[in-house]
Amino acid sequence: MKSLANARGSVGGRRGSLRRWRDSLRSRDRQGAVALLFFLLAATAFAQIPTPESVLGHKPGDDFYLATYEDSLGYFQKLAAATNRVKLVHVGKSTQGREWWIAFISDPQNLAQLDHYKDVSRRLAQARGVSEEQARTLARETRPIIHIDGGLHASEVANHQHTIQLGYDLAALETPEIQTIRQNLIVELWFSINPDGQSIVANWYRQNVGSPYEVAPLPVLYQEYVGHDNNRDGYMLNMLESREITKATLETQPLVFYTQHQSAPFPGRIYLPPFADPISGNMHPLMLRWLSLIGMTIAQHLDDRGLTGSMHQETFDVWYPGYIDNIGNFRHTISFFTETALYRYATPHFYTVDDFPSSRQALGTEMLYSSPWKGGWWRLADACRYMYEADMAVLNLSSKYREQMTYNKYRAARDTIERFQKEPPFAYEIPREQHDAPTAAMLMEKLMLNGIEIHQSAKPDSWVIPMDQPWAGLVKELFEPQVYPALSQRPYDVTGWTVPYQMGVEVHTMTTPLSKAFRDSLRNVKDMSGLASPFNRAANASFRAVNEILAANGKVAFVGDEIAATDIDKSKLDAILSENHLRAGSATTKDAAKESGKPVKARRVGLYRSWVASIDEGWTRWILEQFKFPFTNLYNADIVSGHLREHYDVIVIPDMAERQIIDGHRRGTIPEQYAGGLGDEGVQELRDFVTAGGTLITFNNASLFAINQFKLPVDNALAGLRPDQFFCSGSLLTVHIEDAKNPLVAGLTPDLAVMFERGPAFDTKTDFKGAVLARYPKERSPLMSGYLAGPDRLQGKAAALAAEYGKGRIILLGFKPQWRGQSHGAYKFFFNAFYSLE
């Protein structure tokens, strides 16, 4: 880090001159000595701001060294204790219980007024009640807040390592550049935005560094439940980390939200905005203009310092609004990420042009790759330097244009309010009476966590979201069906996510302007209390209630679609039901005692957990915990050791490729205890389990594992198709329930949306025994939201099967029934299988 070394050099130089001044003290007069003494004290105080290496024993970015979160926090506590330019603020606890702190860095007089500046940011962000003239004045006078963070993806290690030096430099250096930043801006530095992950990865690397497994992949998810999906939870806010980040962001309303990542398209050294198309039309264009300007400014700043290889517009689009480092654009915070190059952890690597893709071996200059990287060593220190300089470019730009950028934040909010006063949708109306009303209430709660205003109308009895609010673009983005433009490049993430479809919530779009009388009759809603929906099998919340009743030794019976509870204290039952937004239905103890009332037994559930850490497994585990299903994690050794039928009734295999399930990590690439998969032995144990009466459930591509390994009379109708014949990388498709009487589909709506993400579709052969649970429509395209090439390949094909095998069965789901904790409408495809009705 050249500029940092220079900065440290100047600190050393200052210490040298202090010694000379001290020597000269003796020969000076008393008055001069006093003046010098004051100067000395000030200088000494400065010199005492501890450098990272004085505390950690390493420079952040050193080869083979990674600081844990505890190291980072320890350093920032010392930094904050040494200077009033740093204020630490506690934001909450991480999922694994780490105390989570962030640092605000600015001149002391700015920090003293932090609450005032936050208040100004919030007023401008809301726009309402602020005139044009006031906005101009506030924009001129305020000190805007700039969010910079140490990246959510913990395996991208420079993210959280580089923030340590950044924190020191912003607080301690006296260069004109940094003085100006401290004067004009308040830096909200999340030195780690994934504290658990930083420590998990650093400890894993420390354990392996110097061994043959130095660069071995991590065998667990670095954020509990979600791993690499931790940046994809931006609107759903399932994880408490996402909720804390959103809460803090709504409070500070930063002008810029900048997240570091580390997977640049090779051989680029850093990937910067402008991003690839397509882009949502629900963002204010000013946000996109500033994004592109910032990206180009970073590239220019890096080239100016001889840091080559900036790249734009390849690979990464920001079509999906769920990125937590993108969603802020809908709230008019200029939000973006950059991707710096990474080898593995803190291990350096040498590249030659021969390693490059052939199209880039000639090192040709391109418009958006104007300074091609020529190869050579790539170290963690290089990645830290690129990130550090990118931060500085963002801070310099924000400092220079702070007034214009701040005003634009106000302008975008004002424009949004005005837009939806003039054009539809004018509001969304969500009836309180729903197939699954508690899930509809959950959708309302999610929107409130996102800062969206929800109202209640008396007639009809509905929730109403008027669109004349500052962040209405986000509501439209989440509620409308996505129409993905013609495929110009591979979509980076999913193409359709329409949240009401996924959650199975009925929403009406109001396409005529709201009458004044109706608008005035609305009252603001702060929570969902008071909702009490029938205790039946349509409501997902009923499954949580059933599990709670069973855990309290109560009894439960299914009476048709209704649920009756017996053998439980009434007050206890009422508490369980009301916490779940439920009320006892018409089914009674008497009904339950009759023949129609089917007593429910919780089946013993095992969830397969591979050492090839699976995000799909993590989401499944999280959902089972949320709905209070008891279950056991099954590792390879647990399955291979057999006797599965004695201990389990149901085993779930989340979405994984067949080879991953069977082979796992290759031996020699990871410490031995994590090597290998189920192998032939484990697969045979699973066959024995189902033969003896067990149920196996396979999600998405794990279904192909089951078809092949159990030799099921089922074909994948999509096998071998080229992308021009069929392509669907994450869209909402409609399926129709075929066998409505089958208890496995109880409570599902007759037609529903499922998340199809590169999965299979099933053709049953003549000797197939079992049930087709759900099918894609035969006469029309199943596409509801997103992109689908070759719909005819899916039409009429089975989407969900229950195949008989021995005394047991295998439930094949050719989609993601629990996608990112969003597809609530499809959860019952596996929830139902967790009860026996005998």
Ligand SMILES: [Zn+2]
């Ligand atoms: Zn990343």
